[in-house]
Amino acid sequence: MRIDVRGEVCPYPMLKAVEAMKKLKGGDEIVVITDHAPCLETIPPQAIRYGYDCEIDQTGSPEWTIKLRPKVLAR
Amino acid sequence: MSVSDPRLPYLWVFGMAAGFTLQRSRFCFASGFRDLYLFGSGRIMKGILVGVAVATLGFAVIMRNAVPFPSFGALPPEAHVLPVGVTTILGGLLFGVGMVLAGGCISGSLFRSAEGYVGSWVAIAGAIIGLGAMSQTWNWWWSLALAAEPKLWLPALFNLGYGGAVLLTLACVFVAYLLVVWWEARTGVVPVKSTPDPRPEVTFTQRLMATARRIFVKGWSPVVGGAVLGGLNILMYSVHMPWGLTGELSRWANSLMTSVGAEPPVALGLSAIGGCAARASEATGFFSHTFAVTVGLLAGALVAALFANEFKLRFPRTARRYFQSLAGGLLMGYGAGLAIGCTIGAFFSSIASLSVSGWLFGAALFAGALLGTKVIQRIA
Numbered sequence: 001m002r003i004d005v006r007g008e009v010c011p012y013p014m015l016k017a018v019e020a021m022k023k024l025k026g027g028d029e030i031v032v033i034t035d036h037a038p039c040l041e042t043i044p045p046q047a048i049r050y051g052y053d054c055e056i057d058q059t060g061s062p063e064w065t066i067k068l069r070p071k072v073l074a075r
Numbered sequence: 076m077s078v079s080d081p082r083l084p085y086l087w088v089f090g091m092a093a094g095f096t097l098q099r100s101r102f103c104f105a106s107g108f109r110d111l112y113l114f115g116s117g118r119i120m121k122g123i124l125v126g127v128a129v130a131t132l133g134f135a136v137i138m139r140n141a142v143p144f145p146s147f148g149a150l151p152p153e154a155h156v157l158p159v160g161v162t163t164i165l166g167g168l169l170f171g172v173g174m175v176l177a178g179g180c181i182s183g184s185l186f187r188s189a190e191g192y193v194g195s196w197v198a199i200a201g202a203i204i205g206l207g208a209m210s211q212t213w214n215w216w217w218s219l220a221l222a223a224e225p226k227l228w229l230p231a232l233f234n235l236g237y238g239g240a241v242l243l244t245l246a247c248v249f250v251a252y253l254l255v256v257w258w259e260a261r262t263g264v265v266p267v268k269s270t271p272d273p274r275p276e277v278t279f280t281q282r283l284m285a286t287a288r289r290i291f292v293k294g295w296s297p298v299v300g301g302a303v304l305g306g307l308n309i310l311m312y313s314v315h316m317p318w319g320l321t322g323e324l325s326r327w328a329n330s331l332m333t334s335v336g337a338e339p340p341v342a343l344g345l346s347a348i349g350g351c352a353a354r355a356s357e358a359t360g361f362f363s364h365t366f367a368v369t370v371g372l373l374a375g376a377l378v379a380a381l382f383a384n385e386f387k388l389r390f391p392r393t394a395r396r397y398f399q400s401l402a403g404g405l406l407m408g409y410g411a412g413l414a415i416g417c418t419i420g421a422f423f424s425s426i427a428s429l430s431v432s433g434w435l436f437g438a439a440l441f442a443g444a445l446l447g448t449k450v451i452q453r454i455a
Contacts, residue, residue: 007392009178009187009194010106011113011451018114037294037385038101044267046114054267061384 004033006063013039014046017068021050026070035063043068085314086364090371093307093318097186097372098379099290100300104418105174105183107297108444115262117255122297123423124255128248129305130427135241137312138230138428145230145237153316155350155425157415157432160224162216166414166421167436169406171443174418175451177201177403181320181417182372184404189376194391198404199324205408206321207328210339216413217343226348227431240429247434248426269293291382308424315364317428319420320372321411322354323365328408351411351420399454403447410443 001020005013013034020030030052032043040056043066047054052068059065096102100122107119138151150156157163174180177198179187184202187195209216229240276285295303308318329339345352354365380386391397411417414436416425422440425433 007389008396009192009389010103011109011178014114015452035387035389038103038106041101041118041267041294042110042114042116045116045264048265048267049263062387 001028002031002033005039006033006035008034009036010038010042014042017043017066018046018050021046021052021068024070026051026072029070030068032066032068033059033063034066035060037062037064040064040066080362080364082314082364083362083367086311086367087371089307089311089314090368091375091378093304093368094186094189094372094375094377095379096295096300096303096307096375097182098190098376098385099383100295100297100303102186102297102300102304103183104180104422105178105444108171108440109175109448111255111258112445112448115259115264117259118266119297120255121252122299122301124248124252124301125298126301126305126308127423127426128245129302130308130423131241131244131248131429133306133309134312134317134424134427135237135429137309139237145228145240146234148231150226150228150231150349151428153312153349154228154428154430155317155319155416155420155433156226156228156428156430157350157421157425157436158221158224158348159227159432159435160220162220162224162413163421163432163435164439166410166412167439168443168446169410170414170417171410171440171445172447172450173205173403173406173408173410173443174440175403175444175447177400177407180419181324181407181411182419185320185369185372186376189373189386190380191386191388193389194396194400197391197397197400198407201401201404202321202408202411203324203328203331203404205405205410206325206412207332207339207408208405209409209412210325210329210332210342211337213342213412214340221348222344229429229431232431237429244426244429291379292384304423305427308427311368312424316354317420317424318368319351319354319365319416319424320369321408321415321417321420322351323363323369324408325351325412326354326363326365348415350425351416395454399451414439 044054055067110116141151184195184198414421421436
């Protein structure tokens with residue numbers, strides 16, 4: 001699942017990522033695309049909470065993709 | 076104040092440094108309060124508390140030099156000792172809701188404006204309109220409540236003196252810090268360690284480059300940001316006055332209204348109040364002190380954003396977000412007008428001025444931010 005939250009500011013990128021993690025319940029990978037640096041700090045702790053691994057790639061300046069992988073799938 | 080005012084260059088430097096620090100540490104008061112509710116994170120609130128503690132120590136020394144015997148009844152000039160009463164609570168509530176709606180308080184929206192967030196421009200415009208509305212209605216609030224509200228200054232209360240007042244303030248900050256840690260433990264939020272930089276750090280040049288990256292490219296921790304901002308606030312006060320932002324924005328609102336023939340009435344009681352309100356009545360201009368710290372903030376944040384490659388024009392994606400920013404800005408502006416300052420002037424600088432008003436405003440901000448959080452959870 002792809003969530004494009006470019007243009008959105010805190011707390012919406014994090015809220016939308018959490019919403020997706022809750023909905024998918026670890027069934028699928030989530031890719032968050034953002035240009036809001038603060039959510040690089042707010043999304044990872046939530047990923048841990050919902051059982052996801054988190055990988056951040058800088059894809060532009062400023063633009064990042066945050067890959068959220070369910071821990072269950074990775075095993 | 077004129078071009079030859081020797082304090083002006085200092086205030087520009089400190090104002091720019093504050094903007095740089097805000098951007099680097101992503102120091103957002105709105106998220107400091109909101110994130111406690113939203114996901115149990117006290118990261119930024121801890122930074123805010125550290126900043127308040129640092130500023131308190133420096134402010135006490137400055138105030139002690141100005142007023143050695145606090146029990147005589149005189150307040151130190153320029154200290155942000157503001158009226159305590161229903162206006163403090165109402166102002167804090169409005170401001171708390173507004174900053175969460177707008178996604179940033181005044182300082183947050185200013186530094187985000189410089190990073191290219193168009194939504195923050197709208198929030199600042201809303202705040203200027205809100206402050207203008209307060210200028211038009213100030214005298215009503217003055218006769219209703221403000222005139223009778225006491226200015227409670229800790230060093231003059233219960234024979235506390237400076238030592239007692241500083242100890243009491245630091246103890247309260249420490250208890251607040253413990254509460255934040257307890258809250259984090261209760262909600263179970265896990266701090267995430269940043270991944271180490273893979274680039275080697277062996278030679279002199281590599282070490283130098285790594286240090287430069289830590290300052291100019293990577294984000295600073297909020298605790299570092301808070302401590303630096305506390306230090307800068309002391310420097311600003313040592314030159315002239317504590318850090319505050321809404322005074323300048325009020326002046327913009329007042330001169331705008333005057334230019335279209337809607338000049339606000341002469342505000343009652345301003346000379347007796349001080350803080351950001353006293354600034355609002357002074358003439359505005361490029362060479363004023365408040366202009367230096369407010370516009371300096373924008374310049375510093377822009378420089379920081381450019382170094383870190385984080386400047387980008389970012390437009391809100393829906394019309395709803397524009398309304399949200401505008402409404403949040405309006406609430407913040409009117410609330411800051413009523414409480415005589417924002418999270419900087421009426422909270423940060425006010426607690427450090429050993430004033431009771433800062434604590435009451437902070438408590439009201441907490442309540443307002445909770446309300447605001449409930450609201451934004453309903454606005455997808």
